[in-house]
Amino acid sequence: MEQLELLWRLQDLDLAIAGLQEKIESNPLLENVRLAKEKQGELQSTLDRGKEWQAEQRKKLKMMELDLNKLAADRAGLHNKLYGGEVSNIRELELMEKRLVSLGREQEALEEKIIRLMEEVERRQVELEEFKGQVKRQEQAVLGEEDKLERELANLGLQLEQLQENRDGLLPLIESKYMDLYRTQCQRHGGKGISRVINDSCSGCRMFISSAQRGFLYNPNSIVYCENCGRLLVRLSDSDNKTVDT
Ligand SMILES: [Zn+2]
Structure with missing residues (x-):
């Protein structure tokens, strides 16, 4: 082969090599991986926030239950005192009765609040479980995109190797x-x-x-x-x- 023809072939190879290198460095599949990971990160942080909220509400529920126990105990104590016959002062008895009614209302309100919160926590827990599935699926999607990229890069790498080999074979002739x-x-x-x-x-x-x-x-x-x-x-x-x- 004439020298000039060899140069033409060399240029052909160099252009192909540069094209492949560009394809490897800025492969469009890289962007797919990045986007899939970004979405996974967003889903994960939403999940983490959801879990945090649940933990806070459960703590709150426990406190409320303790308050409720205390209220119930106070109410029972007052009830016993009121009807136990120890107190005979009418004015004092009236005050105790009023206090007993108010404690009863307080207890009812707190019980209702607890039930509402428990329902909310349960509802959110169901949502959270569904959401966990979504996060899992997104993790799989990321792995899938990474796998695609890896295979593509391996394939391009082989092509590049072949071109380099051809180039190495050509150089001694020039x-x-x-x-x-x-x-x-x-x-x-x-x-x-x-x-x-x-x-x-x-x-x-x-x-x-x-x-x-x-x-x-x-x-x-x-x-x-x-x-x-x-x-x-x-x-x-x-x-x-x-x-x-x-
Ligand atoms: Zn010209």
């Missing part, structure tokens, strides 16, 4: 002065310093190549640059001209 030429051209033209001639035009800038230059192109060893864009022109054999242009 003479150093052509390699220097390649580097300079690629630096000047953003990695695309070699341009194929297709239908007598430069495939880099689509400009028609003058007949004077075309003559040189038939000599495989002549270095010809596109007069318009400055890329190094390579004329491949006819069979290669049928391959897809990059």
Whole structure:
């Protein structure tokens, strides 16, 4: 294979390698993993807040139950005192009776409050259990996305390895002065310093190549640059001209 043709193949490989590296570094599946994890984090913190709320309410319920016990005990004590016959002062008895009624009301109100809170806690507990299922499912979704990414990266990694191997095989065939030429051209033209001639035009800038230059192109060893864009022109054999242009 002629040196210029080798340079064209090298550029082809380098472009493919750069494309693959880009695909690996900013793979769209990375974003899927990030989004799935973000959602998982949100669900988890909602769950944590829910659990915290439940724990607080249960503590509150316990306190209320203690208050209720105390109220009931106070009420029973007062009841005994009132009807035990120890107190005979009418005024005092009246006060005790009033106090007994008020304690009864207090107890009732507290009992109602406890029942309402217990119902609320139970209702929220059912919701929380359902929500735990949602968090579990999201954890699975994250694992699924991570798995997809991993497989994609493994696949791209293999492709990259193959291209690197091809490149390593090509390098020893290229003479150093052509390699220097390649580097300079690629630096000047953003990695695309070699341009194929297709239908007598430069495939880099689509400009028609003058007949004077075309003559040189038939000599495989002549270095010809596109007069318009400055890329190094390579004329491949006819069979290669049928391959897809990059
Ligand atoms: Zn050109």
